[in-house]
Amino acid sequence: MPELPEVQTVVNDLIHAGLIGKTICSADVLWNKTIGTQSPGDFVEKISGQKIQNIRRRAKYIIFDFESGMHLLIHLRMSGRLYISPASGKRNKHEHVILHLSDNHDLRFHDTRKFGRMILTENPDSVLRKLGPEPLSDDFTTEQFKTLLKSKNRRLKPLLLDQSFIAGLGNIYADEALWEARLHPQTVASELSSRKAVDLYRAIRKVLQKGIDNQGTSLGSGKSNFVSAERQQGNNAKNLMVFRRIDQACSCCGSKIKRIIVGQRSTHICPKCQKNKIY
């Protein structure tokens, strides 16, 4: 579910709710796999008493930096959510880890599909160093992106989803960026012209920034929709040009949007605007 803009929205919400400076008094682990290989006893013992110094995002990870030098990395994967909830709030069966805060509130990890992970570590770099550049960072330049693309003989869609190539894009924003750049998802990265590479660079930054500005993308009205830590839906769905808009008119040329499969992933394109073999 959550990609870079949704994860950033959650982080913004957590900060807005005043979590920085709060202390985690204790915790309950109700589904062991959520904390990976660490034992629940060890996790609870180590996280209890930790004071939150900062909350930030890297790629699709939410990172809590504690004053002790420990860090909690949270990856929401497909269906994870972080909820701020009164400690007295009714428990839900999909809440797998509960962090009890010093202000009578909980931070609850709600994850229907149970793919999400919480990693408590002194060395977050062991996880984060595998990640590619942060697309909205000032350090991420067109020149860098062009060089990266040149070195890859892979098709653009799976490449954009590869977090070690570029961090933060998922299926929604990858499709949106490719449409924005008028590139076919099967285009081989190394064959892109310099001009189209810059188009793609700008498209990626544009769709991600718009997603953040609109507090993320929530689709439909089902229970698996994205909601932030304060349970707000995002407003970005109205900006989607292709994702899940099958048979609707392309806003650029009026052609019907099609769904194809690329790299085992559902992919949405305008067949007229995104021709293959345009480099």
Place this chain on the structure above:
DNA sequence: GTCTATGTTTGCGG
């Protein structure tokens, strides 16, 4: 009830 798809990531085999 059945079948398919799902916004993610990882590991394996070819």
Place this chain on the structure above:
DNA sequence: TCCGCAAACATAGA
């Protein structure tokens, strides 16, 4: 290097 497949799970929708 790159690709396809399977798995980790639960639910929604056809």
